[in-house]
Amino acid sequence: MRKLIKKKLQDLLRNTINWIHQPAVERHDLDRIPIEPDLEINIKRLQEISGVNPDFIIRRFEIGGGIAEAAIVFIEGMVERGLLNENLLNPLMISYRPLKKRGPLLDQILRFALPMDVVRECDNLHAVIDHVLEGSVVLLVHGESRSLVLEAAGFITRTPEEPETEAVIRGSREGFTETLHINITLLRRRLKTPNLILENIIIGRISHTQVVVGYIRGLAAPKLVAEVKKRLQRIDVDGILESHYLEEMLRDQPLSLFPQAVTTERPDRVAANLLEGRVAILTDNTPFALIVPGEFVAHMQSPEDFYHHFILGTFIRLLRWGAFATSLLLPSVYVAVTTFHQEMIPSRLLLNLVAAREGVPFAIVLEALIMEVAFEILREAGVRLPRAVGQAVSIVGALVIGEAAVTAGLVSPQMVIVVAMTGISSFLSPSFDLAISIRILRFPMILLASSLGLFGVSTGLLAILIHLAGLRSFGVPYLAGLTPFHPDDWKDIITRAPLWMMRRRPTELSKRNQKRQVSGLKPEPPDLRRQGGRF
Amino acid sequence: MKRQVLLILVLFICFITGCWDLRRIEDLGYVMAMAIDRSSNEQIRLIVQLPNPRALGGGQRGGITPGASIDVKPYRNYEGIGPTMFDALRNISHESSRRLFFAQNHTLIFGEGMARESVGKVLDFLNRNVEIRPGLTMVFIAKGDPAKILDIPNPHSVVPALRINDIMLWRGQTSRFAPVSLSRFLETLSLEGQEPYAGVIEATPNPTARVKEGEKTAPQPSLSLRLTGAALFRGDRMVGFLNETETRGLLWVLNEVKGGQIVFSCPGPKDNKVTIEILRSNAKIEPEITEGGIIMTVKIREEGNLVEVEGPLDISKPEVIRELDRLHAEAISQEVMAAVYKAQELGSDAFGFGEAFRRKYPQKWKKIKKDWPEIFPSIKVHVQVDARIRRMGMISKPPLLGP
């Protein structure tokens, strides 16, 4: 397996480099290019590969005041300057004097002259290029057919901040950043076990994006891990810029509207999911991690549910299910009831509705569609516009749509309430992806409702249900927990049971290692009687 | 791919050509009350009441003319005449700009003249129609012209139909009128040992309506809409009315008393009154066959609170309360007996004595059921009342009585 991966990776690498430098270096050549003892040749070759890139820097100098010629290769802006100057150039050029008869020069340098922590050796040019592109510094010494790779990456990174898409009241304020190794650190800090395996895969012929597959050995089903890796390795594209590139390539059902992986910016959410036996996919250059399998229920859970009292957690979950239904159904049910099933409205409310509707020129369906589209436009505008302007736009939009349209008699006030309720409800979903699918599905539901009433709504719901029942995410049935029905999982689906009650991991995920914690954890007051009435 | 396109096309056609049953909310006329009567030429005369939503407030801001004037009448009554119910109601569509919609209807009024003849012919339509909810529609008999009753103005609950609903919600205040749901009406009609009854609705003069000269406030309406008593049926023909006291007598037996007041003279030389408010009651009919004929024993258990004492009666004493209990039970049994006598006189077994008999003696019932209309007026009815006063408000002895 590992060999296979290695071979694949090598292929990938080779292909990529060939692709970039087709005119300069022949295919297969680079692989065979060893580092020559002659520094000049190496430098010349490197220059050929790098072309005219101004940030590709080859700095030549002499070691120990003229003992040997050497050069460092790095990319400007990817390395930490201070580190490079203090710990590499300074000792080598100024203070270091090699001793004779203490072995080859490179070994001596490694042992006496380089106060840096991670140093690797490397003996062919393609690896040199590879490391340089990742932000390392490579030291070439004349007369040596090896080189030293010094890790000195120091590019600009963002510090972990509170994730904007998943803000919480209580809980960690750290979110993932665009830098993979920071993200890994965030994850490692939460799960301090050697069983947290983070496997590295490089995807993208040009982008060379690092993708990390993370799981806990012993919890995640080996089949699942293998499947994830298999699907990742299948991906052969020129670039991966965001984790959604991966998600779209990893799906079981590519055409489905429903998200099949959980997306999150929160390391604690990833950690919690890893503990359930899921697999995380972290991608470099994006703060969004993927968690698979992402079945339906996983999209309805927020890490914050577990940071509050369980009754509040349960309440919020119920609210969330309600809001989910509202955001999918409210406009269509409103349309259906007002155009087909007027008997369902209590008399006085009905008179109210009719009074408000009188004089509104559009049919209710049209009114609903117009308002929904207007709402979507406003929402999109609010996201895209510069923050300061965005606020103004949303105020104007709300005023125009809400006040003016009603006063002008273009829409009924009830429709404004319906659309607003729908819009707000859709923000309750902890998963943005799921909210998107609901946003889209709302429109066909409105059309169905307008042509067949509640029967149409029912038809639409059944079609969605059949679709969901047939869906799988990495082999796990999409509705796992709901059906196939596992009573034990229900504690964590509709409700949020107290932590001491949730003794098992989700059934479909962790068939091997179900037990989460020991039983009998329910806290109790100390038995004062036995202790003689006091502590 | 082709198949998917085809599928989408089919669905699209469904959307486009759909909407067969679409009816826009503002295009319907919501019937809030309907009255059925015989017209002069022996046809069915249907009166429906449609509220005018805009005049009823609510969406003042919507509409072409925001804040429509309040002077607009809040409802409109339509009258349609035709040989059958459906024909009559479709006749209204020549005048009404809105399609009549009956699902919101709670009130069904039969004209007295028609009820005395027969209501059977229209019942089928009322039961068969999808929009009419028999369980939610209350049946009344109108004393007088239903069109007039449905056009009595009032400053609050301006729509008469809704006013009838509101009054009905408080029927437990006296339990002296007897609304009955259409489904119950139909059920009793189909039972062999029970006859239907219905509520009664009438227009009474409003004694408080006085317009003083030079006064600016609008005059009070000169008529009131009043729910009163009950109408008894034999089969689908109405045979007579019960007055308000007798109506409660009927409701006691039917277990429909939800509350109300009982007034009786308290012990002592003077004619002082004691008033009890009924809290809850329960009744049971126990038929018996004796040599003297069939005896029906009605057992009523009642609980009430004492709300008013006129005379100097020391009701803090348990023995006084016990005496009041006895008198109060007697008052109830008088009400029941009054109703029984009246019903026997009219020959309408609205109490379901026959049903009670059938349930207890199904085989004997088969023999006598044909003759039941003749037997019913002659059966003996005993009333056993177990009445209890539980509480007496905030004071014990009345203020007239010294310490």
Next chain:
Amino acid sequence: MREEGKISALQAMVYQVSIVSATAILFTPAITAKHAKQDAWLSIIIACFFGSLQVYTAISLAKRFPNKSVVQYAPQILGTLPGKMVGFIYVFYFFFVGYFIQQEFAALMCSSYMPYTPSVVFMLILALLAAYAAYGGLEVICRVCSIVQTLVFATLALIFLLIIKDIKIWRFLPPLENGLRPILLGAIPPGGWFGETAVILMLYPFINNKEKAVKTSLLAVLILFITMEIVVIGAVGLGGPAETARSLFPTFNMARCIKLEALPILERQDALFMMVWVGGMMIKLTTFFFAGILGLAQWLNLKDYRPLILPSMAVMTALAVQAWENIAELFSFSGEVFPFTIILVNFIITGFLLTIAGIRNIILKNT
């Protein structure tokens, strides 16, 4: 035969419940109360025993051929030609009930919710949904069934809770007014419906814990029994036997009769019950249709049933459209002919197969 995935005995139970419940809920009270009057609830008890007997017969037969469905082993029992004929009867039975369901569904929708919509729209939409579910295969159908069925039961329970205050015990009195005969007569149609659980004959090969199948099948009958009792008690207790028998859709009437003065918003919400019931009807059609095409594919020795879905759906809908000209015909058929038809298939033919198989077994042992 393509592997259809495995289901658990519990899922098979849900399938069995779904195959009966939707129409049984709707029509039992009227049909039973017509004969048995106030004793309709007693009829259901008798029907339940009859149903248990039928499903037990079916499962005893299925047990003899654990890896095949009845369409596959009928030729083994009876010889090729008669076996194929019997197999065809089973297959046709599933389709026949399928289009009967479509008609019943359209009858209700057209009578009570959308009178102006052509009935073919309802049949077609229901058929399309069922076809979509059938494409998913057995596992998907079972999952959809379990969710929809839960909703149906929950709604039913809710309705029952809302009307329980209006249910009067005296409407069930006197018991046994006309002796046992009407009760037995009233027990025949529900007894036939209970027998539809014999669909286990088709499902048995796909169950992965077969040892539990007997228990879960009987449990399915029990669940259906409780459901039917609820609707019968609700309908008769609310409106009396005469009104119940007169009503075409007494269970919907039950929902229409919800009356709560304290919470009038809950009145007249029967369209919501319709919504859920549409789901129930959809899974009912799906279960029959799936059993039908599965059987048909086996009967034709096809590897996969999926190519059959659309053509057979089209044929079925066409049959549904042309059959039964008016609702009176449909209802008298459903009360007087239909039960005997399904009893013939589910009980008599199944029992016959079981007997022959038993005799064969004895003969085989003796020789």
